[in-house]
Amino acid sequence: MAPVVQPSHPQLAVSAAIFRDGKVLLVRRARSPAKGFYSLPGGRVEFGESLHQALTREVDEETGLAIEIVGLAGWREVLPSSGVAGHYLIMSFAARWTAGEPVLNEELDDFRWLAPDALGGLGELKLTGGLDDLIQSAKRLIGP
Template identity: 35%
Template sequence: MTRDASYPKPATLAAVVRKGRVLLIRRAHMPDAERWAFPGGKIEPGETLTAASARELAEETGVLATPGDVFDAVDVIDADHNLHYVLIAVLCRWERGEPVPDDDALEAAWFTLEEMAAIPVAETFNVRAIAQIALELERKQQEHSRSQNAHLPDST
């Protein structure tokens, strides 16, 4: 990430939900080094927000997911390191892969909200609140899908 804070830089975070858990990485670099956060990073020129979410997720964890809706945004301002990012949260549907950390991550793992209470999360990234929203959105999507399927005729 560039260190010019003359204007905010757009970046993405991939909120992947699977079986009531969210995928987090333990950050290797500042800001919030060694704290848990969502995978994500800067959006390359000409790259869409959703493409950046999928790319960053795959690069940082090896997990493949389909990006869906944008559901939140967080300002990350670190005056000590001359940084200002606007992180845009994208709900992603897990497709395949188990998390394996890359150079930007010390670890990568799935967590419930309860498990997150016992780990140091990156407070500047609003991790707990974003995780709660992502889990709720996923739950609502599953309920909607089940109700739609309940109205389909039996194919047997």
């Protein structure tokens, strides 16, 4: 098997904090990067694709859900380290669930709808860095 060649420049990605009935969707990554960690659904932006187009496509591909994008909740930069080979800039959006039930693709192996305020007390779940702050920011955009 040939080694994976990493790009020589940062990769742009998107993610969605999807809210339904007061809960947010977390998904567990089934492969690298972030294998075994719970995070938000999302992925890389393709050339010529807007951020919103990429987010809608990635959420559909990974979960089968339809969403309404509310706004930009924040961003996170992931630099190359011992656990991650690539360099990513992830734009994270707040979104509302509009249709469908989660049907995960091969990139994910679990999902949970969780109360946003309970994330800090979920020590048994491995969460990606900065996830709680992004979800709280997204929750403010979604409103009551």
